[in-house]
Amino acid sequence: MSVRRLAEDQVQPEGFAFNAENQKWAEQTIAKYPEGRQQSAVIPLLMRAQDQDGWVTKRCIEHVADMLEMPYIRVLEVATFYTQFQLKPVGTKAHIQVCGTTPCMLRGSEELIKVCKSKINEKPFETNKDGTLSWEEVECLGACVNAPMVMVFKDTYEDLTPERFEEMIDEFEAGKDVKTGPQIDRQFSAPEGGMITLTEVPDRKATIVAKAPAKKAATKTKAAAKPKATKQAKAEAPKVPVKKPAAKSDDKAPLFEAPAGEKDDLKLISGVGPVLERKLNELGITKFEQVAKFTKKQIAEVDDRLSFKGRIERDDWKAQAKALAKGGAEEYRKVFGKDPR
Numbered sequence: 001m002s003v004r005r006l007a008e009d010q011v012q013p014e015g016f017a018f019n020a021e022n023q024k025w026a027e028q029t030i031a032k033y034p035e036g037r038q039q040s041a042v043i044p045l046l047m048r049a050q051d052q053d054g055w056v057t058k059r060c061i062e063h064v065a066d067m068l069e070m071p072y073i074r075v076l077e078v079a080t081f082y083t084q085f086q087l088k089p090v091g092t093k094a095h096i097q098v099c100g101t102t103p104c105m106l107r108g109s110e111e112l113i114k115v116c117k118s119k120i121n122e123k124p125f126e127t128n129k130d131g132t133l134s135w136e137e138v139e140c141l142g143a144c145v146n147a148p149m150v151m152v153f154k155d156t157y158e159d160l161t162p163e164r165f166e167e168m169i170d171e172f173e174a175g176k177d178v179k180t181g182p183q184i185d186r187q188f189s190a191p192e193g194g195m196i197t198l199t200e201v202p203d204r205k206a207t208i209v210a211k212a213p214a215k216k217a218a219t220k221t222k223a224a225a226k227p228k229a230t231k232q233a234k235a236e237a238p239k240v241p242v243k244k245p246a247a248k249s250d251d252k253a254p255l256f257e258a259p260a261g262e263k264d265d266l267k268l269i270s271g272v273g274p275v276l277e278r279k280l281n282e283l284g285i286t287k288f289e290q291v292a293k294f295t296k297k298q299i300a301e302v303d304d305r306l307s308f309k310g311r312i313e314r315d316d317w318k319a320q321a322k323a324l325a326k327g328g329a330e331e332y333r334k335v336f337g338k339d340p341r
């Protein structure tokens, strides 16, 4: 954990003011708190100031203290305690906070820090020569399940390897949108490679049969309490059309006729783990070529069966499969500049 002090006087600006939009927002935010509790707005106001100027200056701390009628020292305590507040100018494109707490350390955060030192600056809080990137080590950021991880402004990047982290830094520098969250085949904090438990579809018929006697008894009691409709009343009652339930597709039936020949290793497609590969095979998908030729309709159907909406397009399975079908790993490297998987 680094010592957190205000930046030297030479870099501190003369004054601070919220712009018109932020001033209005700040006043509305303060007004949300009950009379006498306005000081509770201190963190939102400091965050807004940081979003506006990129860091929290001494004048900003004093300005927020005046707005909330707080002693300067109280606001200074808040700003210097939380690592979310930057107390000196940081990289304009990315300030990388590397979690160095035990779970992340055991999973390789020290290697990530080495990457920061070699690609950004030997020292934390110092920017690279263009002023676009900077880094620091922080304590647990609450995503230990996907350690090691880093945070850049308000986003987290998890399950990192030094190689992927190096690529990410290049992407930040190039101003690209970097994929947030886990950087491997994992959805949020679900198991890597897809679900490994609770994968069976429950047998609904068996559940209904098991519940039937209880339901019958309940129906009988209800029937006893209900007066019987006379024949005449029944004849006069308007006929309500009975809605038949829509025919349900067999969610276990294959969608494709599996092509003859040896299966391709679909796990080479980034985003496909062993579980997804098995499910794809069950749907009759065993070749890269099939994936490369997916139509929009087929993508929707496969998505539906895999219960991972949007995954095929998000990870661009089609482009990956096209390269793999054309020239295997070599073609993949040529197109994507990295090894498959």
Ligand code: FES
Residues within 6 Å of the ligand: 099, 100, 101, 102, 103, 104, 105, 139, 140, 141, 142, 143, 144, 145, 147, 148, 149
């Ligand atoms: S230890 Fe790194 S996120 Fe918790």
